[in-house]
Amino acid sequence: MSEPDDLPPSTVSEPLSRAIGERYLTYALSTIMHRALPDARDGLKPVHRRILYAMRELKLAPTGGFRKSAKISGDVMGNYHPHGDAAIYDAMARLAQDFAMRYPLVDGQGNFGNIDGDSPAASRYTEARLAHPSEALLAGLAEDAVDMRPNYDGTLEEPIVLPAAFPNLLANGASGIAVGMATNVPPHNLDQLIEACLLMIDTPDVGDDTLADLIEGPDFPTGGVIVEPRGSIRDAYRTGRGAFRLRARWEREDLGRGQWQIVVTEIPYQVQKSKLIERLAELIQTKKVPALADVRDESADDVRIVLEPKARTVEPEMLMGMLFRNSDLEVRFSLNMNVLIDGRVPKVCSLKEVLRAFLDHRREVLQRRSQHRMDKIDARLEVVEGYIIAFLNLDRVIEIIRHEDEPKAVMLAEDWGGGVFLTEVQAEAILNMRLRSLRKLEEMELRRERDALTKERAGLEALLASPAKQWKTIGRELGEIRKQFGKDAPGGARRTTFAEAGEVEEVPIEAMIEREPITVILSQMGWVRAMKGHNPLDAEAKFKDGDGPRFAIHAETTDRIVALASNGRAFTVLGANLPGGRGMGEPLRLMVDLPNEAEVSHLLVPKPGEKFLMASSDGDGFLCPAEELVAQTKAGKQVLNMRDGAKTAVCVKVEGDHVACVGQNRKMLVFALEELPEMARGKGVRLQKYKDGGLSDARAFTLSDGLSWKDPAGRTRTETDLSEWLGKRAGTGRMAPRGFPRDNKFT
Structure with a gap:
């Protein structure tokens, strides 16, 4: 059976983009209005x-x-x-x-x-x-x-x-994610909110900054300390967008005999305590905060997180500064007051706009409640007036009720004196009245009730006619709420306080470590460990099968130890982070990103103010400040650039005024130190020229003291007359003196 021609087709064609767009907009609007964003009026x-x-x-x-x-x-x-x-x-x-x-x-x-x-x-x-x-x-x-x-x-x-008798949106806060927009409002102190509302009632054109100074900032249920500058807080409240830096509350607890610990009593809002403890434990395990020795959760009904320092010499403020930087003991709570105005329009509002939306809503509520009460009074007055008419004409009312078949109709038609007629409501009320209400005392009560209702109605009429009286009533209602939930009520006092704090200063990690001597040993296979104390560098140590000693240096736990690789890249590890000397240590490649094709050519402890002579096997080099050798990441930093096939040959501390170079061809050249440039990174300049081979070794020394080396027998020899080898940089030099080591090395 075919469809009638006047019916619409069962299938309608439309472009996919329009069909999807309309449906997605409908979904987005539903999410915004009915799920994610709060109403500014009741929050x-x-x-x-x-x-x-x-x-x-x-x-x-x-x-x-x-x-x-x-x-x-x-x-x-x-x-x-x-x-x-x-x-x-x-x-x-x-x-x-x-x-x-x-x-x-x-x-x-x-x-x-x-x-x-x-x-x-x-x-x-x-x-x-x-x-x-x-x-x-x-x-x-x-x-x-x-x-x-x-x-x-x-x-x-x-x-x-x-x-909503109080500004719940700001009092309890709100958060939500809609389609293309989000909201995040922190909780505030109700006492301060009401004080701001009362000020807005008295001074409607009050400025945002004045309100911000009155409210101060968020008041989180978990307490904490806000360290955001006042200017930033004012800007956030004026624009409706911003953020607050919130820190945990802590105190130093003295244990006697110079011992102490830090106790955290309040943690930032919305930070899970268990995850915070896990993060602090991770910082201890990874040694990112070396001064932190242990963390314990001793919380019961209250929060009590105990932080133990590794050394008594650590400053508590310094330790907490590092923890604020590396954990959720400090967070940034964002402010985005994107709310629904009148339940319809999403808008990012300022503090004043949100309070104004609440106050306007309270005025409308007051007007509607007053009008509702007036309607109730009017209805009751109508009944009371009917009762009074009945009392004044009681005999006639009783006569009608006793003798008439339709008493209601008769009562409605009756003139009760002076052209006064009963309404249907009054007649129905009189007919339903109990006999016991016919006492004279009841008549007096009715007259008093009429007078009271009339007076109340006059007051409501005056209220609805006067905006000033309406605002005064709203202010009185807010005052009652303030007594119930304000600062003097249980739990009403402000919990989050404020403190002045700039950016957390970068604390030198050495300042947080107990300074102890260590002997760093690096094996041929790249296993590193730190023995306690300054042991003899040639002391016997155990190694894995097939492994043996490569480097041994004296250092301290606070030192940054640089491993210079054969590819010219410098890697840094902290002395305190090295594995202990009881075992065989750990592979250095697990601590830094040392490539497999590269190996450690030098192990050193650069000190501030020192300079190092850097040179490649090609014979190019320069002077490098010690600070430039220290890398901040596991990936290290490239210091010495060189062509493919070349390797790092020299990295020695500079002491003296001249440089001596020895090539693989056993030719030695001595030239003035001032001929070398000082660089942070690069290829450098030519130290010595070679027809074949490359640079074997170089060192800096004082010319007047002579040049020393160890002969094959282990004896120290010093050559004071070096005029034969003295020349300009990039020369070929002359054959090394008699007795010079066969490996062409100064040491």
């Missing part, structure tokens, strides 16, 4: 709002009993929020965590997680009820304070926004 996302409203419907008052969390999340999911029950329970659990919420909105009983990062117990094990701050957020729902909308299936109604 809540829909899931949190629905949780609190469902708990109110379950009558879970702060002074009442607890109910199973499974029941609460089930009601929220079934009535208002058709999403996963696990997600709903997680959101509710966060509202109950005193380490996540500055003013918890849910009072939890059971395991709701902890600062270590452990998850809450299953919803069937925990119980909850509303907390006292939630009462302030919900107050007025029964008085038409906000608009209601149908729930997802149209069977119930839910509030679009809560009345």
Whole structure:
């Protein structure tokens, strides 16, 4: 059977880009408005709002009993929020965590997680009820304070926004990631927020900087110390974007006899204590902070992390400076006040704009509650006036009720004197009135009630007609909230403090290590170790089978030891980080990125102010300051450049005024040290010219003292008359003196 011509086609064609674009925009809008961004008025996302409203419907008052969390999340999911029950329970659990919420909105009983990062117990094990701050957020729902909308299936109604008696967005903070935008608002101190609101009521055009000075900065539930400069905090509050540097709170604890330890009592917001401990342990294992010997978690209900220094000589401030730089004992908490204005428009707001949105919302709530109360008064006054008419004409009312078949119609048609007629509401109320209400005392009560209601109505009329009175009422309500949750209330005092601190200075790692003598041994196969003390360099040491000694030098634990490779690259290891001398040590290649094709040609301890003579086997070289040999990374740094096939031949400390070079052809040349350039890196200049072979050795010496070397018999020989070999740099030189070593080496 064919379709009628007037029906639309069952399949519609449209470009893929438009089809996807429209659907993605719909999804993005839903994510922004109904999931990720909080409302500036009550500071809540829909899931949190629905949780609190469902708990109110379950009558879970702060002074009442607890109910199973499974029941609460089930009601929220079934009535208002058709999403996963696990997600709903997680959101509710966060509202109950005193380490996540500055003013918890849910009072939890059971395991709701902890600062270590452990998850809450299953919803069937925990119980909850509303907390006292939630009462302030919900107050007025029964008085038409906000608009209601149908729930997802149209069977119930839910509030679009809560009345919110305090600025919950800033008090408890919020975070969320939407499509193309995100929000991150830190918690603040409610006492200071209310003080800022009162100032805005008195002075509407107050500046952002004044408000920022009044509020000071975030007040995290876990405490800590903010070390952000005041100027940066003001800029962040003025623009709605910025960041706060937050540090752990610590103190030095004296153990007596010169011993001490550091105790961390507060950690930064949203840092999991267990992961922080793991990171500190990793710093000890990798020796990134050599001054830290041990970390212990002695926390119970409070936070107590004990940090033990390796040496008493370490300054606590210096140790903490390194830990702030290398761990989450210091974090940067970002501020991005991207919120929904009037529940519709996402906008990055300043501090003043967020407070203004809250105050405007409170004014609207006040107006709606006042109008609702006036409507109730009008309805009650109508009934009371009818009762009074009945009392004034009691005999006639009784007569009508006793004798008429349709008393209501007769009462409505009756003129009760002076053209006064009853309304339907009044007639119905009189007919439903109890006989005991016909006492004279009741008539007096009705007159008093009428007078009181009339006076109250006049006050509400004056309130609705006067913005000044409205703001005064809002200020009084905020003052009551301040008494309940302000700085003088339990838990209301400010927890996060402020301190002046510039950038963490780069602490010399040597300053954090106990200075001890060591003997560094590097084997032929590249295994390195550090023996305690300055042992004789020719002392016997054990090596692996097939291995033997290569280098042995005296150093200290605070020294940076440079291994110069045959490819001209310098690698640096800290003396304190070398493995101990009990075993065979560890391969140097595990500590630095030494290529497999290269080997260590020199092992030295450069000191500040020293210079080294660097030269390749090609005979090119220069003078290098000791500081330029020290590398900061495992990859090392290239110091001596050379062509392919050449190797590092010389790296000796410069002492004296002349340089002596010996080639593989046994020719020696002596020239003035000043002929060599001083460079940080490069190929250098020609030291000695060769027809074949290359440079064998070179050294710097003082010409007036003569040139010394060891002969084959191990005796030291000194040649004082060097005029025969003296010349200019880059010469060929002459045959070495008699008795010069066969290996063409000075030592």
